[in-house]
Each structure stands twice: as C-alpha cells, then as structure tokens.
Amino acid sequence: MADSSSMDMDQDVARRLFEEGATLVLMGVPQGTELGIDCKSWQVGPRFRGVKMIPPGLHFLHYSSVNSPSCGTEIGPKTGLFLNLKPRQILLANWDNKEEDLNFTASQNEEEVNRIRANLQDLDPFLGPYPYEVMRKWVSLTDHLSEEVATKLQPLSGRICAFSDVIPELQLTHTKDREEQNLPRNDTACQSMREGLDKLPRMKPREGTELRFSVIPEKMYPPGATPAEITQYSLDLTYAMETLLETHHKLRPLDLLGELQFAFVCFIIGNVYEGFEHWKGLLALLCRAEEAIRRHKELYLGLIAVLYHQLGEVPPDFFVDIVSQDNFLTSTLQDFFQFASGPGVDGSLRKRAEKFKAHLTKKFRWDFDADMEDCAPVVVELPEGIAMD
Template sequence: MAEVDMDPEVARGLFEEGATLVLLDVPEGTELGIDYKSWQVGPRFRGIKMIPPGLHFLHYSSSNPKSMGGEIGPKMGLFLSLKPRELVLAHWDRNEEDLDFSATQNVEEVERVKAGLRELDPFLGPYPYDTLRKWVSLTDRVTQEVAEALQPLNGRVCAFCDVVPELQLTHTRDRAEQNLPRNDTACQNMKEGLDRLPRMKQREGTELRFSHIPKQMYPPGATPAQITQCSMDLSYALSCLLEQHYPQQPLNVLGELQFAFACFLLGNVYDAFEHWKSLLSVLCRSEEAMRTHKELFLGLISVLYHQLGEIPPDFFVDIVSQNNFLTTTLQDFFQFATGPGMDSTLRKRAEKFKVHLTKKFRWDFEADLDDCAPVVVELPEGVTLE
C-alpha cells in the first residue's frame, strides 16, 4: 500500500481521530481494498489506519500462491459504519478464506491491540484520501440503517452466489419419489441430462435484501385504460415500493440505488446491477410522482450525475439490439421532468443534466418516440381481459 503524501501534523491528527481496521494473518497476495481503492497485500500488512468516520466498504479476494498459479478468487466484502477512534479487529480464517470479526467482541483483546497501536503503526496502510471525495459522492445517501437493511443477513456481499440444492436427493429412491430420472442409467439426450442436474437456490441468509419492485404495475380492478396508463407512468408501482419499504423516509430509495451501484461497481455483484437498472427504470418513468416528490427526483439527478461518471458510455448497450438502456430510460425521464406542470427547479435541473450527458457521452435524447409509443385501447362493453 502506497504512503499518502500528507502534512505530518494532519497525518497525526487523522491517526488519532480516525478509525483503524486491524486485519491479522491476511495471506500475502490477497487483493484487499476499502471503498474506491484496492491493493495486493504484502508481507508486512496488518490493516488500515486513519479511516474517516462513516460508512465504508471493505472488500477482498483470496488468491492462490504464485507457485500454484496465483489465481484470484471471487470478491466478497462488507459495509462497515465506523466511529471516530474506533478499532475493528479481525483475523483471516484460512479454511473459510474470509475475515473473522469475532475478535472485535473480545474487549480485552481489542484493548490490548489499542495499547500497542503505535508499535503496529508501521504495518498499517493509510486510508486512500485521494479517493474519498469520489466514495462520498457515490454513497452520500447510504445511511447505516439503509446498508444494514439491504446487505445479506450473514453480512457478506459476494460476487458469486452461494447456492445449495433445492432438494436433498442423496439416494435413487429420493429421485423416484420426486418423479425425477434415475442417475444410474445412461442419458439418452441433452434434455434428460439437464433434467438430472439438481435445481439450485441461493443459500438462505446470503441474499441481498433489495426492495421488492411490484410485478403488477397497476392497482387491482384497473380498467384497460388505467392499465395502459400505469404501464406508461409507473408512479403507482413506485408508490407501492415506497409505502412498503420507505414509508417514513422516501428519499432512502436513493440510498438503495447507490447501495446497488456500489455492490456492482466495487463488489462485482451482477444481481445488484440488474436491481439498479430495474429501480432506475421505475424512478425515471414515474411522471406523476415527479410532481409530488420533487426532492426525490432532484436527488436522483445528483445521484446519477456521479454514478454515470464511473462507467464507460457504451457499457449499457445491448449487444444484440444495439439499444442503450440508459438513453431510452433517461429519454423518458427528461420527457416527463421537463413536461408541463413540473416544478421549475426540477425542470431546469433536468434540462441542464440532459445537456451535460449529451456533451459528455454524445447520447441522443431527441429520437422520435411516437413510432413505439403504446396505444390506449378501449375494449367493447362486456369484454374483459383474462
């Protein structure tokens, strides 16, 4: 870990007031990082010092020794809310290839490490303050409460799902009871072979606990015209999501958007990216909600401004269709946010953001949407939709 070029007095103050992660026995070669920066662990590494108070994402990947190829394993991490002068202690568990933080609960051991912190200082890498501003801009809406509510119950954000069989089919008779093909005969075709594979599910407690986005975007008993309207304006779906998950603090949905983005960008969690896209789609297509939740959508523009600076402009292009998810989604957003009856501040901010994206990424938000616009269909009296 590279040293930070910093005034000695400033460094001393940060050392005294900042939090410290003491991470013992981490194998050399492990890829480890905090927030927006990562390193390969060297032989002298014992942790990270001078960490500013607040929310941080500690992430790491175990690796094989160079003599065995040096391959890097899947990334995992956890969100930590650190207080001034706090010391968090963890030991590397070689069997689990993970950090064990149980030592932090041992007050006596923590106090012993604190007492020897000066001697440990040469083995602690400084927090990367050159990336702090970027980290804060990407997570300023993620409170400790939001992070705790969204991260898995086991506390680990993992790039690859930990899966287990839906059914424990240890014996041939177990498969017979489930009307599944026997495993002790030759497969006749590919389908039969696939049918013999166990159905897998994510291990309980390892799932990211994102908000549920309603599959039915319209209220019960809606007319065909209302169904069409709710398919164009997703305000009903957004209101259901906010009422279920953020009834007291609707702006916390922006924290969830940032949390999902950070899990994808820094934790390599693809499911988080898919949720980010789904949540963004609902937000950007909620026209009526833009009139009633102005602050939410002003905040959305700020969140997106920082997030979109971290990803190449062609990242969202569908390889098959060549459609850009972001341009089509934001095109709807700009159309709604700059429409009649919208708050002037939101309208001006949206127009400014649109100009910024057009200049930076050369995205075209002026394409004609009429050819693909949905049409409201009134069914004859007495005719219902199945």
C-alpha cells in the same frame, strides 16, 4: 500498500485523521490477497497488518483470496461488507484460512482491543493509510446511504459475495424422488444441452446469504384494474413506485436513493451482478413514474445528482457491454427527461433535468431526442389468404 495517499492531503487533514481516524487491524491476511476499502484496492504484501487513518463513517471493505503460489496464482471471487466506523475506533479481524475470510470476533474481546491500542505505535509501520484521494468519490457514491439502510439490505451473514452460496431447492438424492418431481433420471444419457440443464437441481441461495433488496412490485397496477387502467399504469409507473416507497421507505423516501447507491456499489465494487439488475429495476421504476416526478421534487433532484456521480465512475466499456444492452439506459432516461419537461413539474427540477440531459449528450454522445420508435420492429401486413406457420 504504499504511503503515497498521505502525501495527497494537507497536514491539517492528515493530523486530524491521525488523531480521529479509525483503524482496521487485519491479522494474518495472506500475501497476494487482493484487498481494498471503498474505491481502491491493493495486493497485500508481507508486512501488511491493516489500514489506518480511516475517516469515520460508512465504508466498504472488500477482498479476494488467492490460492497457494505453488499452484499458480488465482484470485478468488470477491467478498465485501459495509462497516460503519466511529472516531478512533479499532476494529480487529483475523484471517480464517479454512473459510478464506476475515473473522471479526476478536473485536468483541475488549482486552485484546485494548492491548492493540496500547501497542498501536509499534504496529503503525505495518498499517497502510486510507487512500484519501478516493474519499470525495466514495462520498459522492454513498451520500444517501446510511448505516441503517446498508444493514437492512446486507445479507444476514454480513457478507456480500460476488458468487452466491447456493443449495438445491429440494434434496433429491434418489431416483424415486426425481420421478416424483417429474425430473429425468441421472443415469440416462442427455440428448441435448437443454435436457442436461433440466437434470440439474433448481438452486436457491443459502439462508442468510441473500441480499435483502426491496421487492419491486410484479404487478404495476392495483387489484381490480380495468384493461384501460392497466395500460395507463403500465405507461406511468407511479402506482408501483409509490407502493415500493410505502412498503420499504415510508418514513424516509430518500432512502430509496440510498438503496440505489447500495445496489450500484455492490455491482461496481463488489462484482455482484444481482446489484446491477436491482439498480436497473429501481431506475426504470423511478424514471417511468410520470406523476411521481411531479409529486416528489426532492427525491428526483437527488436522483439526478446520484446518477451524475454514478455514470461518471463507470468504466467506458461498461456502457457498451452492459448498460447499452437493449438500449436500456438511453430509453429509460429518455422517458425521464420527457416527463421532467412536462406540465406541473417544479421549475428547479425541470432546469436540473435539462442540464443533466445536456451533460450526458455531450459526454456520451447519446441522442435523447431520437424517436425510439424508429428502432421498433416493422410490422409487415400479409395479403389475405397467406398464413405463416
């Protein structure tokens, strides 16, 4: 880690961070480990002992272990965790070679922390400064994400892993057990890939390792809805969105934006695909809730600001590879812009939505005014008497 970031801030800010900033002391991290905080990462050098001058508040520490150089360097899957750091706090962790993870139990040893604090000046040359140049970007990506929301959504294990730790749903160690579950025997040859996949046990995340996202309602309509009502609730997802708010964010509806930001950070920085899937699900719910857009002005003004910063930070090929898949983002935002321009929508929200639409059209050349039905499959009427098998 180099000290270049300290040159990017003025002397007053540097002095304030030196006096008030938190310090992460990370002992024993193997050379070559890819380690980062918030939106920046580095490869750890031989002198690395941690990060200093960290602005107080919520941060995302992330790292990927490396194997022995004698085996050829390979970077492992990323692990991350949210930390809420207080002014002048010293957080101490030791690298666990067996687990290939950071162990923070040393931070609970007050005597050890005080010893580090007393010798901080000697440790200073081995501490890299917080990359202040990414601070503005980090704040813009997490301004609705509180420590409380991050703690609630983070796995009980405290670790967010790019690859889930999974175990079989059922322990089927014997052929008899497999037969009882109507699964094929392991000792028979597979005739197809499908048959081979069917032989694999169903997996589930190990308890305590799963992300605890809000549950998006499976049914978008209330119990007892008529077919006509089901159609209406499926076109306007307000009922489903209000149900999610009532269940998970009743006291602070804007925490839903914090959850959207948490999911985005998990994907963009933590490489957790589940974060992207949840981000998509929340976005579809928010953008397709016509009545809610009229009811929740502050929530939707906030949503536009959140999306503005998120879409400004993704790599260019991200849209081609993932977001543009099935035209998800453009069709979802097209619905939002249509509803935001409808009757009964607050004037300031309507104007903000129009500006955001113009910004996206200019930046990404997306056409939100195209008729999406032009892309729908053509229904071919067959002459009477001709059937298709």
